[in-house]
Amino acid sequence: MKLITAIVQPPALAQVQIALAQHGVAGMTVTECSGYARQRGHKEFYRGAEYTIDFITKVKIEVLVQADEADEVMDLIAQSARSGAVGDGKVWSTSVDDVVRIRTGEKGAAAI
16 A cells, blocks of 8 residues: 655646546545745745745645555646646655554455
């Protein structure tokens, strides 16, 4: 099993969700987060004063899939979140040894 994690722009979330649902992904976890990479924040003006915003608001998406689906799901997320602008985000996978569905006690692939 693989845990696919993606950090994307908030406006891309709806498109990623639709693409994953059409692909048959049963569930995902979404967390609001903030950070920066190459864009290094930005400056904003409020009531005539300049403020530096160090961290950019992002959305973290986590999806647990079978190992043989991981590449396809990663490509799907990347394609649906891509705008071509700096700050579109990142997507990566992590190996998962085991998973247990708490409600039923099912383990492994049955718990996804």
